[in-house]
Amino acid sequence: MIIAESVKKSFGHRSVLRGASLKVETGETLVIIGGSGTGKSTFIKTVIGLVKPDSGSIKVDGQDLTRIKTEEGLAAYRRNFGYLFQEGALFDSLRVWENVVFGLRYLTDTPFSQYRKIATDKLALVGLKDVEDLMPSELSGGMKKRVALARAIAAEPSYILYDEPTTGLDPIMSDVINDLIMDLQKQLKVTSIVVSHDMKSAYKIASRIAMIYEGKFIEVGTPEQIKTTSNPYVRQFVEGLSQGPIKMKIKEFEA
Amino acid sequence: MTEAIFGPVGRLVVEVVEGMGNFTLLIRSSFQWFFRARVEWRQTLIQMLFIGLESLPVTAMTTFFTGMVLALQSGASSKYFFNEPLFVGTVVAFSMVMELSPVMTALVVSGRAGAAIAAELGTMKVTEQVDALYTLGTDPVRYLVIPRVLAFLMVLPFLSVVSDFTGIFGGWVVAHAKLGIPTTVYWHDIVDNMEPRHFFHGFLKNYVFAFVIAFICCYKGITTSGGAQGVGRATTNAVVYSMVAVLVMDYFVTAVLVALGIP
Ligand SMILES: Nc1ncnc2c1ncn2[C@@H]1O[C@H](COP(=O)(O)OP(=O)(O)O)[C@@H](O)[C@H]1O
Numbered sequence A: 001m002i003i004a005e006s007v008k009k010s011f012g013h014r015s016v017l018r019g020a021s022l023k024v025e026t027g028e029t030l031v032i033i034g035g036s037g038t039g040k041s042t043f044i045k046t047v048i049g050l051v052k053p054d055s056g057s058i059k060v061d062g063q064d065l066t067r068i069k070t071e072e073g074l075a076a077y078r079r080n081f082g083y084l085f086q087e088g089a090l091f092d093s094l095r096v097w098e099n100v101v102f103g104l105r106y107l108t109d110t111p112f113s114q115y116r117k118i119a120t121d122k123l124a125l126v127g128l129k130d131v132e133d134l135m136p137s138e139l140s141g142g143m144k145k146r147v148a149l150a151r152a153i154a155a156e157p158s159y160i161l162y163d164e165p166t167t168g169l170d171p172i173m174s175d176v177i178n179d180l181i182m183d184l185q186k187q188l189k190v191t192s193i194v195v196s197h198d199m200k201s202a203y204k205i206a207s208r209i210a211m212i213y214e215g216k217f218i219e220v221g222t223p224e225q226i227k228t229t230s231n232p233y234v235r236q237f238v239e240g241l242s243q244g245p246i247k248m249k250i251k252e253f254e255a
Numbered sequence B: 001m002t003e004a005i006f007g008p009v010g011r012l013v014v015e016v017v018e019g020m021g022n023f024t025l026l027i028r029s030s031f032q033w034f035f036r037a038r039v040e041w042r043q044t045l046i047q048m049l050f051i052g053l054e055s056l057p058v059t060a061m062t063t064f065f066t067g068m069v070l071a072l073q074s075g076a077s078s079k080y081f082f083n084e085p086l087f088v089g090t091v092v093a094f095s096m097v098m099e100l101s102p103v104m105t106a107l108v109v110s111g112r113a114g115a116a117i118a119a120e121l122g123t124m125k126v127t128e129q130v131d132a133l134y135t136l137g138t139d140p141v142r143y144l145v146i147p148r149v150l151a152f153l154m155v156l157p158f159l160s161v162v163s164d165f166t167g168i169f170g171g172w173v174v175a176h177a178k179l180g181i182p183t184t185v186y187w188h189d190i191v192d193n194m195e196p197r198h199f200f201h202g203f204l205k206n207y208v209f210a211f212v213i214a215f216i217c218c219y220k221g222i223t224t225s226g227g228a229q230g231v232g233r234a235t236t237n238a239v240v241y242s243m244v245a246v247l248v249m250d251y252f253v254t255a256v257l258v259a260l261g262i263p
């Protein structure tokens, strides 16, 4: 279980998280929705300890991230997580299979002789075959995301954080990734947080949906509850309307 | 009014001090990782090959011509004063070994390998590959910085010794072909005057240069921000800072070595 309480984070003068509180139950898939630049990535980076919050607390299975002081402690904490980066963040100097097993050396005691086989297995789990020896630059966008996903799950984490897994993919590939997330959920029994602004995918994979707005979670509920919400902000976002309480400027110079 | 004047100056001062603080932290963190005996030897070897092969042709070429120029000029001036070229080998060898080989090698390596490293690490930073290292149980200092620092420390002295030879060889080519100095004379001018301490004077400089170039280029790389443009900026800064640092450090190292009696 992940419990975030009044997490605040500013970059310079820009206040991104302004007291974000969220509870993620063990075994669920919680989808975070919200506009671009509202701090979705910052939030999940805070959860895994890549971004240090200014205040607030984050507890994972009872352990408080903000009280961890040493690099080793932080590394041990991160061991709970797999993280899928928005652009994949594959190491472009390493082959696909080396990317997939990269973390095993640091996170597990797996002997090196098994690495190649584990890579093949994890790639099969995300629906890829015969790509082990390619370089990341030789892969399409959808394949990169899958390889990145295989890398994120290779050390068998209990939590997976997905940063926009379907953004930039065609609708069919998006749905394939959705199925993959649900499969992993069933097979590995992981707890997931998925950042997305793709409502179709959110409704499909989420056990609950949380909407972030101006640095806070303004509503959390099941897909059904979100569909029929009375909150005007959430309604505007999920229905994708330009008119409503959330003001997006068409021209930057309009007040 | 005061804000308009002192605001930007103050911010600049804060930025510079903060930058130096972070730079120092990187060095400290590297020593910690190093002494925890977590050295990535494979990465270190890859980097050694990369830095060495990348820079060897250019450093050899540069110092070969420098040796030729030294011979030509010293030959010309001693001809002017004494009517014959004297001590050409001595001038070439002392200049190369004590000063020019280490400095020119360091400058060339800053521009070749240093730039490449800043650009590579900068790209890794802006494409979140550096963050990915953390999520996979390691750390950019351990996986990226230490191997590069060690590689520089091992390869730069080697390149510089090669440069000693190419420089002296370049000098010989001119002395032999253009100034008509017999090979034995050129050779004796060198070995009769040069002592180990002269060699060590130049050789020890390499370690200081390797240290500053490696840390500056790695630091500029892993603190890159601002996309492709940021990578370009980080790379240029890494090269400029390394080159200036090499020349500045050269003076102080020379002063220390002279004070220690290693002229
Ligand atoms: N490391 C950083 N330094 C400065 N500003 C940042 C940094 N990371 C994120 N931001 C800013 O924080 C805001 C939220 O970013 P992000 O969390 O990536 O948004 P989202 O993922 O919801 O699109 C953006 O305005 C972004 O510019």
Ligand SMILES: [Mg+2]
Pocket (backbone or CB within 6 Å): A040, A041, A042, A086, A163
């Ligand atoms: Mg984002």
